[in-house]
Amino acid sequence: MSARAASNGRIHRVGRSGLLVELADTEAAEALHAEILRRRADGTLPSVREVIPGARTVLLDGLHEPQRLAAELPHWDVPPLRRDEGAAIEIPVRYDGPDLAEVAELWGVSTEEAARIHAGTAFRVAFCGFAPGFGYLTGLGPKQHVPRRADPRTRVPAGAVALAGPYTGVYPRSSPGGWQLIGTALHTVLWDSSRTPAALLAPGTRVRFIAEDVR
Known part of the structure; x- marks a missing residue:
């Protein structure tokens, strides 16, 4: 899977503080989920309360500025998923x-x-x-x-x-x-x-x- 996988997804507002990203397949959803967790861990995405992946979706909730993130997501560089990282x-x-x-x-x-x-x-x-x-x-x-x-x-x-x-x-x-x-x-x-x-x-x-x- 190439970088910028998020640019191929459809982004929907969910309630007042959530976004649902629809992606092409499970591999793309896994890669985006991993990138979101990485950014949350290093403090570049601090406002996310919940991150819930699905078969072809990733739900983010508890966002302070969901509209801003919706505009930024298509421009993210999402690297291919690495299955050998972590215990x-x-x-x-x-x-x-x-x-x-x-x-x-x-x-x-x-x-x-x-x-x-x-x-x-x-x-x-x-x-x-x-x-x-x-x-x-x-x-x-x-x-x-x-x-x-x-x-x-x-x-x-x-x-x-x-x-x-x-x-x-x-x-x-x-x-x-x-x-x-x-x-x-x-x-x-x-x-x-x-x-x-x-x-x-x-x-x-x-x-x-x-x-x-x-x-």
Whole structure:
């Protein structure tokens, strides 16, 4: 993705102090989100109270001068996203999911190689949603994108590692779901209301899956 990605976005006012930036894709949204966090951290964007990324959007709220920022955003130089910056959260995984064989077939590899590909990918939380603690992780290449299941399950267990489209996710609690289940996260609590912060994964967090059963 080239610089000045924000210039390709559509900017909308939200309430009295917010802006919603619509972008071309998730990669552009991730890059803009990272740049906003960088500018807020170094003090060049001090007035932002909340920054909430989505699949193709970034919401900024609590702005003192939203109209001024709306005029400046198209001229920002937004560098390409770097996935290797910052410490990574490591999540041990047992690749035992009921859909692993189907995913491996879609990828044209063995189940062992599918597990190695997934565990060898540098993931990043693009945004959160669906359920408290559920992060949408990007990093898999286009050849590893898979469709959702035609028949969603009525119950997906907590800790299930799953794929859908370009995303990987870990179910923080038992719930219905239509993603392809490829493994089980071990010794990992995605959401704990008694913890600060309650969510283990936040937008921008790097994630590395550690395969416990791949030799």
